[in-house]
Amino acid sequence: MDFSIPALADKIRTEADAYEFLEELRWDGRPVCPHCGSVRKPYFLTPKDGSARKTRTGSKSERRVWKCADCRKQFSALTGTIFHGTKVSVRTWVFVVFEMCSSKNGVAAREIQRKYGLTGKSGWFVLHRIREGMKREPIAGLLSGRVVADETWFGGKPSNRHDHKRGTGGQGVTDKQPVVALVSRETGEVRSRAIPNVSGDSLQRVISEEVDAARTHLHTDEGTGYLKIADDFLAHSSVNHKAGEYVRDDVPTNTAENYFSQLKRSIDGTHHHVSREHLNRYLAEFDFRFSTCNQTDSERMQRLVGRQVGNRRLSYRPAPRE
Numbered sequence: 001m002d003f004s005i006p007a008l009a010d011k012i013r014t015e016a017d018a019y020e021f022l023e024e025l026r027w028d029g030r031p032v033c034p035h036c037g038s039v040r041k042p043y044f045l046t047p048k049d050g051s052a053r054k055t056r057t058g059s060k061s062e063r064r065v066w067k068c069a070d071c072r073k074q075f076s077a078l079t080g081t082i083f084h085g086t087k088v089s090v091r092t093w094v095f096v097v098f099e100m101c102s103s104k105n106g107v108a109a110r111e112i113q114r115k116y117g118l119t120g121k122s123g124w125f126v127l128h129r130i131r132e133g134m135k136r137e138p139i140a141g142l143l144s145g146r147v148v149a150d151e152t153w154f155g156g157k158p159s160n161r162h163d164h165k166r167g168t169g170g171q172g173v174t175d176k177q178p179v180v181a182l183v184s185r186e187t188g189e190v191r192s193r194a195i196p197n198v199s200g201d202s203l204q205r206v207i208s209e210e211v212d213a214a215r216t217h218l219h220t221d222e223g224t225g226y227l228k229i230a231d232d233f234l235a236h237s238s239v240n241h242k243a244g245e246y247v248r249d250d251v252p253t254n255t256a257e258n259y260f261s262q263l264k265r266s267i268d269g270t271h272h273h274v275s276r277e278h279l280n281r282y283l284a285e286f287d288f289r290f291s292t293c294n295q296t297d298s299e300r301m302q303r304l305v306g307r308q309v310g311n312r313r314l315s316y317r318p319a320p321r322e
């Protein structure tokens with residue numbers, strides 16, 4: 001499948017079309033019950049008048065509903081996904097998801113409101129729900145192999161940005177928000193997180209949750225936070241950025257810098273300001289897009305929608321880069 005806005009507009013004219021489209025992405029023709037995981041052919045609850053069914057309140061619904069042959073519960077392609085239980089039309093969801101998957105710098109809530117006739121609140125809500133969907137699944141494996149770790153700071157005066165390794169962005173008290181990024185040199189996957197500070201303890205917590213230390217050669221700059229945890233790793237190399245050194249053992253540590261610069265460009269250009277509480281959501285969005293940058297927009301959308309289910313297409317293995 002290869003999507004584009006015109007192709008989607010042609011294919012998805014009604015709510016029922018949008019349901020069918022999601023069914024295709026999620027189930028690939030073989031519906032799976034999201035309640036019990038049964039793959040036994042479920043019953044399709046055929047609409048009485050061909051396209052729409054009457055709801056309890058008497059209004060018409062174009063929802064496509066299935067009934068599980070095993071647990072007898074009803075479900076649709078929306079059950080258990082970020083699209084479930086909202087007032088936004090499924091058609092709108094599909095288009096906004098595609099825009100989020102295909103725009104390099106993200107999408108502004110105001111733009112979505114205007115284009116799709118949403119209220120301010122629901123435009124904002126739709127985008128944040130999609131960001132939730134872009135968070136990797138909890139069962140995703142740990143990073144290993146060659147992993148680059150680096151930090152950056154959000155907020156504060158632009159003039160301080162290049163001085164972030166020392167200056168006010170260091171381990172002392174600061175109004176800037178530190179973010180650590182872990183980049184796999186093998187797969188190009190990025191995992192980033194807003195952290196309270198860059199002390200050894202904070203870094204250790206994030207890294208132990210994301211990286212298999214015993215199987216990892218960690219690459220960092222000379223930040224003192226990393227010295228405390230270096231012993232846990234198979235190997236540790238650090239470069240001295242201050243002395244203008246950017247490559248050691250064939251690994252450029254400015255790998256993470258590329259990620260940070262794109263992230264900052266986008267937040268400045270598209271969103272202007274990100275509150276601390278939402279930063280982790282934006283990071284999830286950027287990690288997703290950056291980690292899948294070798295894929296087409298359609299493949300990215302398939303991955304995002306496909307992994308909304310509890311029991312299929314859960315694997316998250318970005319294509320190798322380089």
Ligand SMILES: [Zn+2]
Binds near residue numbers: 035037072073
């Ligand atoms: Zn079931």
